[in-house]
Amino acid sequence: VLVQTSFGKVMQRAVTEKETATSDPTKKLGPLPGEVGTRSPFEKLQKKPSDTSSRTPLQDLYGTLTPSDLHYERHHGGVPAIDPEKYELLIHGMVKKPMVFKLRDLKQFPSVSRIMFLECSGNYRGNKEELSPQEICGLTSQSEWTGVMLSTLFREVGVDPRATWFLAEGSDAAVMTRSIPLQKGWEDTMLAYAQNGEAIRPEQGYPARLVLPGWEGNTCVKWIRRIEISDQPFMTREETSKYTEAIGGGKIRQFSFVMDARSIITYPAYPNPVEKGWIELRGIAWSGRGRIVRVEISTNDGRSWSAAELQGPVLDKAHTGFRYLWHWNGDETAIMSRAVDETGYVQPTLKQLSDARGGNTGGYHFNPVTAWIIKRDGRVLFRPEAKK
């Protein structure tokens, strides 16, 4: 494909019929600079959608950023089509001045950029051996988010000092709502309009969404159209019927916002086999409570643990890359990683989690250590764990 310029035209004239049909790329003029780049046709990257979500292919990625078109998706009424010229955000309730902001208004306020992970609090599957990192915990992704701090907008509308909660409401078909403690809004919540350098993608909330650093994805309301400041939570369906978890003793935990520390080895991992010899174990670790301070690796089924190397810069509430050089002698073994965050929290085993929650293993905020079995023939399989 040659461009339609004088350059392109001379080229076309010059290309004779005996143009070499070789597979040697050095003998064939390639496409000239283009308007928008492409992905190699040899790279098949797929989010593997289910009815309710689609998951980032963690085992196929490198480094710590998620390509925007591979960001995980979880929505409750599909992806709305929003015209950015018509888009408006209403902030009202316990405020001095209820206000409406157009997208261009939001973009004019002082801005901030920050690299952070998002994670759905329902990010766990573990029922069989043939599970990839994508299937086990692909409901997490990382982007550089840019937007205006919600505190900047709170300041503009004059939030009543007696207020304690706010409602965030989306303009999707579910008009998805969550109640959020006002404190988080003042502290570090971002009203984001950009992701990885460009406008937020439709699946991630175009043209604007909340990003609550370290808090479960459902609170980071996408396609946000309204914020109501209040002195009590609204007890929406998402924070009662959903996104609550049984913790034993007949109790259900509500408003469990923070995502606890977690890690996963993404290489080696199902479905990719390995060979005997030197293997660089690779993975990501993250915590909703701050920085990852350590990732520990066991290559002998948990008998001993060693520190992995962390890829700097280690950022607050961000996916952090880790690596660990290992020589595999070919014997069957289990390898695993556990994350430690700056609060001293150590990523638990499934048994520890289950014990702490009265035997419950379903539901949300389930972040157990993930073990991979390395078979003698090099196959790598997930190890579904017994509860007790």
Add this chain to the structure above:
Amino acid sequence: VLVQTSFGKVMQRAVTEKETATSDPTKKLGPLPGEVGTRSPFEKLQKKPSDTSSRTPLQDLYGTLTPSDLHYERHHGGVPAIDPEKYELLIHGMVKKPMVFKLRDLKQFPSVSRIMFLECSGNYRGNKEELSPQEICGLTSQSEWTGVMLSTLFREVGVDPRATWFLAEGSDAAVMTRSIPLQKGWEDTMLAYAQNGEAIRPEQGYPARLVLPGWEGNTCVKWIRRIEISDQPFMTREETSKYTEAIGGGKIRQFSFVMDARSIITYPAYPNPVEKGWIELRGIAWSGRGRIVRVEISTNDGRSWSAAELQGPVLDKAHTGFRYLWHWNGDETAIMSRAVDETGYVQPTLKQLSDARGGNTGGYHFNPVTAWIIKRDGRVLFRPEAKK
């Protein structure tokens, strides 16, 4: 578009003919989770290709990362189509063991990720008022690169201690070559195979390229197929006829690798007009010699300068976001930014550069302070500068 699952089918059955044809997105079920995300059809992002390059639309971007499909392009024989299974890298010359690495071999070595800018050393245009940041200096982009350190491969092949240079050769139609001091290879050169989380895009060197932190883009050979270790430079066409610059006194500067510090205000900027009142000036600054330590802003045509706020984390040899809050009273003025890096280098004016180079203003490594004229009607125009 509903997915072809039982879920999708029940949904389809449920959608009656009187499905609301409203523009209210809350009344219309949107597309369910998908395989690969999309860009909003309202966002038209374009690299504006010329015959030889295409440029990142800096004025349309947010934060510091460049979406991979908007990464600038400069190539000398178009974009080759390379089958990753057939791809091989040969390292030979002054080495103990000349070796061939398949892509999978390269990926097995200890890996590194790093956020860095790339910039073409020919990144300057300044001939008229109607120029956007993209047109003035859009031949720079930033990505998180992942790969193996070249030093790791040097170690594997056993580089002769008497060697001083190496040749890097691409497998594009120009079989593009550059000679690079061996020291840079040992120091921090990366053989990258991934960009922003996924495989490098074809336009950026799929499946593997060099990334030389802070050095001109042309040295970061794409689609790399061969590295020959030597004790002298090869004097290829790209480092003699091209990528050299006249510096006065009849002299031509060769092997000018490092990209000096630079900055540009990307908002306000042509072609986007502004309104009276509070304006957050935004832009990016970078240096091939290390970290940006300061960006200074003038809103009165250079009479006084104030420090902008830098967006952390401020990374080594990386685009660094800056911001400066300004109240525009509506009078015509000129605004500009200048970057200062950790070596103390202060981004020069065009006159300083021209004076230092015997009146030469063409060619490469041209990084002058960019001034925007703000007209009373809010139009923002580039100010082409006289040489002397």
Add this chain to the structure above:
Amino acid sequence: SLKDTASWPQSFGFGRLASSHDIDTLDIDIRPDGKGLPYGSGTVSQGKAIYAAKCALCHGKTGTEGPFNPLVTKTDTASSSKEPGKEKTIGNYWPYATTLYDYINRAMPFNTPGSLTPDEVYSLTAFLLHANNIVDSSAVMNAQTLPQVNMPARALFVPDDRSGGTEIK
């Protein structure tokens, strides 16, 4: 806060004041105390008919059959507290009756959301509360009665007490 606001003006002046029309159009949420409930009312039997016409396709004839989320508790509500989470329905898992109005009104029917009138939503709420053994068949739901409904699951909910550190919770 991530921003040093010392040099900021009192107000940036971006955006506009919201009119009461702006607010009324969007302010659809219902609080547990009933704030937000509109004028109107509905009965169990009205709800039963609307349910059959607009909901049964997805939630089952009696609200237990699916294919989508079960809405009606199969077991009696008392036993549900033994193992909350096993069957998460209105009868054994929903702490507030107002949530039912709010959610049906904003999100259901899934394929034609926002299409129900207040009377329809009150009726469906009455029907689903009755089907879950929470109100009797003569119940009328409106802005006064709905917030009074006591939900069996209310007492089960506790706030999050995780706070990092060495304890696993």
Add this chain to the structure above:
Amino acid sequence: SLKDTASWPQSFGFGRLASSHDIDTLDIDIRPDGKGLPYGSGTVSQGKAIYAAKCALCHGKTGTEGPFNPLVTKTDTASSSKEPGKEKTIGNYWPYATTLYDYINRAMPFNTPGSLTPDEVYSLTAFLLHANNIVDSSAVMNAQTLPQVNMPARALFVPDDRSGGTEIK
């Protein structure tokens, strides 16, 4: 280095040894001292004919007309050193004759690169050096003669002396 290699093995064992066939297939570069030049030769008049057939379309009948890069100096070479960079051609800007062989061989013709034989490349090199007044019309180019050619621009090139800090260069 960015890596702590203390715990690394002597060799990771990834990849394979290159055979001389592997190397010979790819090792096409030509160094200023002539290393890499293949067997073969070419004359100015042979080059003239090949140029007319395969190059003139893009570089002009005499190498000055374009549409693409001019290859031949219009002014005499002596004057070019006054303002290098004005007209960047083989005659006034190229420091090494071997580069010409190397580049034509690897990259030209732009649309059918890698299609020329060594004799053709030697001939084109001879022709272009002559057109730029660097060798006379009887010159024969081969692995021995080409590295001996003195290029007028050679003396103009100086290494980069920028090193950061306050000085602008």
